[in-house]
Amino acid sequence: MPRETRGIPWLRAVGLVLLFGLTLPGPGAVPWAWSGAGVRLRLEPLPPESVAAFYAARGFPAAEAARIAGACVLQTKLINDSGTELEVDLSRWRIRVGPEPSQPLPDRRSWLRHFTAAGVSRQARIAFEWSQFPWRAHLEPGERLQGMILYGLEPGTRFHVTAPIRVGGRWHEAHIEDVRCPSRDAAAQSKGGKVQ
Amino acid sequence: MNAGRRRLLGALAWVVVTGAVAGPLTPVHHRPQAPDFELQGIDDETYRLRDYRGKVVVVNFWATWCPPCRKEMPSMRRAWERWRKHGIELLAVNVGESDDEVFAFAAEYDLKFPVLLDPSGRVVRQWGAIGLPSTFVVSPEGRVVYKATGAREWDSEEIFTLLRELLPKENTKTGRRARGFSRVGSSG
Numbered sequence: 001m002p003r004e005t006r007g008i009p010w011l012r013a014v015g016l017v018l019l020f021g022l023t024l025p026g027p028g029a030v031p032w033a034w035s036g037a038g039v040r041l042r043l044e045p046l047p048p049e050s051v052a053a054f055y056a057a058r059g060f061p062a063a064e065a066a067r068i069a070g071a072c073v074l075q076t077k078l079i080n081d082s083g084t085e086l087e088v089d090l091s092r093w094r095i096r097v098g099p100e101p102s103q104p105l106p107d108r109r110s111w112l113r114h115f116t117a118a119g120v121s122r123q124a125r126i127a128f129e130w131s132q133f134p135w136r137a138h139l140e141p142g143e144r145l146q147g148m149i150l151y152g153l154e155p156g157t158r159f160h161v162t163a164p165i166r167v168g169g170r171w172h173e174a175h176i177e178d179v180r181c182p183s184r185d186a187a188a189q190s191k192g193g194k195v196q
Numbered sequence: 197m198n199a200g201r202r203r204l205l206g207a208l209a210w211v212v213v214t215g216a217v218a219g220p221l222t223p224v225h226h227r228p229q230a231p232d233f234e235l236q237g238i239d240d241e242t243y244r245l246r247d248y249r250g251k252v253v254v255v256n257f258w259a260t261w262c263p264p265c266r267k268e269m270p271s272m273r274r275a276w277e278r279w280r281k282h283g284i285e286l287l288a289v290n291v292g293e294s295d296d297e298v299f300a301f302a303a304e305y306d307l308k309f310p311v312l313l314d315p316s317g318r319v320v321r322q323w324g325a326i327g328l329p330s331t332f333v334v335s336p337e338g339r340v341v342y343k344a345t346g347a348r349e350w351d352s353e354e355i356f357t358l359l360r361e362l363l364p365k366e367n368t369k370t371g372r373r374a375r376g377f378s379r380v381g382s383s384g
Contacts, residue, residue, distance in 0.1 A: 058261060126292030126317045127261060134326040140222045143345050145327055 034174040037167045038082030041174050044075040045182040046148065048155065054131075059124035064115065068128070071106075072151040072181035080139040084168035088145075089136045094162045095151055102162065106152035108135055155183035220354045221333060221342035230255075230334045231322040235289065235312040238299045243287060243312050245334070252362045253285045253334040254350075257320045260293060260301045264347035265329040269305045275350035276309045284359050287312055291320045291328060335362050 031044040052069035056062055080086040096102040115125050133147030153159060159181070163174040230253075234244045245253065256272065258265035276286045286309045290298045295313055302311050314320055323332060326345060333342035341362065348355065 054261075122316070123292055123294065127259065129317070130259060130262070130291060130328050137326045139345075143222060145345065147327060 032161075032176045032179050034163070034176050036174065037165075037170075037172045038080070038084075039086060039165055039167055039172070039174075040077075040079040040081065041163060041165070041176070042077040042079075043149075043161070043176060043179055044077070045180070046073045046075050047182055048073070048184050051148075055124070055128065058127040058131075059121050060115075060128075061118070061120065064118055064120055068111075068150065070155060072153040072155065072157065073148050074151065074179070074182075075146065076133045076149045077144065077146040078133075078137075078139070078165075079144040080141060080167075082167045083141050085141070086139040086143075086168075087137070087166040088134075088139070089164075089166075090133070090149070091135070092164045095153070096160045096162070097153065097157060102160075106150060108132060108150075111150065151181065153181050155181050157181045220348070220352065221344050221358055224332075224340050224343050227335070227339040227341050230332070230338050230340045231319070233289075233314075233319045233322070235314060235319060236295075238295055238302055238311045238313065241310070243310055245287075246338075248285055248287075248334070249338055250336045250364065251283055251285050252336060252359055253287060254279070254331060254359070255323070255334060256286065256288045256329060256331045257291055257314070257323070257325050258288060258329045259291050260297055262328045266305075268329060268347040268350060269307065271348070271350040271352075273305065273307060273309070275355070278351065278356065279359065280309075282360060283363060286310070289314050289319060292317045333359065333362070336364050 031042055033040065033042045035041070048066075048069035050069075051073045052062075052065040055065035055068050060068070078086075078088060090105055090108075093105050094102040095105065112125060112129065115128065131148055133149050134145060137145055139145060151159070157180070159179050161174070161176040161179055163176070165172050165174055230245060232245050234242060237243050245255070258269075260266070272286065272288070279286060288307070288309060289312045291314050293313075293315075298311060298313060301307075320330070323330070329344075329347060331344040331348070332340050335341045342358065
């Protein structure tokens with residue numbers, strides 16, 4: 001039986017445009033990068049309102065979408081131009097805020113457990129899972145990956161990332177200094193608009 | 197340069213980064229057996245991978261909210277128009293979305309090839325995909341021979357050549373002679 005074609009819900013369109021069309025760092029909001037051993041790693045701030053709109057469009061209740069958006073979300077891109085295999089395991093990554101001891105990234109499974117307990121739909125949870133940078137990945141030469149990482153820090157926090165990456169069987173440590181969690185104010189300023 | 201123009205240039209740069217092609221297809225070592233699946237299509241048909249044995253099958257995992265997935269769909273549609281004339285099949289498996297959403301997307305992009313639904317994400321996990329889009333090429337023997345993580349220009353000549361090389365040899369003079377030699381050899 002033929003089905004009626006529905007248009008894209010406006011919320012989804014807005015979320016996609018905000019997240020993937022307007023998420024570029026505005027003037028003054030520069031992405032952070034490291035390169036070495038033929039590997040390029042790049043972290044880009046995602047404005048909280050864009051992240052919230054994206055997840056709301058994927059079926060997250062507004063409060064949960066806002067919770068994700070406030071968790072210091074950075075788009076992470078990894079490009080393997082090393083000519084050999086690459087492995088990445090986020091459980092080895094460490095973040096450090098000022099003089100405090102370094103800490104691992106927040107466990108992604110705890111987010112998923114929380115969403116389940118909060119009654120977030122399976123469809124939304126799957127979208128969350130697949131929009132994240134893979135927790136463990138193996139990249140062949142020439143492959144690239146991108147996805148979000150939730151650093152779990154307060155908006156505006158400055159921190160240091162240490163990211164071990166195994167290239168051709170040998171570990172290399174990417175260090176990225178003075179990364180800053182996106183904040184609503186900064187995002188609004190960079191767009192010349194006001195916070196909604 | 198004003199802020200708006202800078203942002204526009206920045207946007208274009210971002211598109212280039214995410215849309216860049218990371219080489220044609222990555223060969224899969226050891227060529228593992230492709231995990232079988234049985235999934236519902238948006239056309240209400242049931243699709244089983246095992247029914248495609250003897251053919252080259254391109255299995256694409258994607259989602260409507262994934263920008264690189266959206267980006268590669270037009271080239272996939274064009275590629276399929278060519279591939280199907282050569283017996284190369286395409287199964288596009290949506291990950292975790294409702295059939296209404298996927299149906300609307302397929303209509304918007306005018307997709308004519310089979311679009312399947314993996315609502316729980318079980319199948320995409322079985323295939324070991326690490327991101328979306330992820331695409332796997334299955335040989336006529338049912339083995340995974342190539343993979344692609346991220347978007348590709350699927351209608352490229354380079355990819356078509358790789359896929360065509362996997363097709364069973366046609367019943368040409370060369371093919372008959374080769375089989376003949378094989379029979380002679382085995383009987384001798």
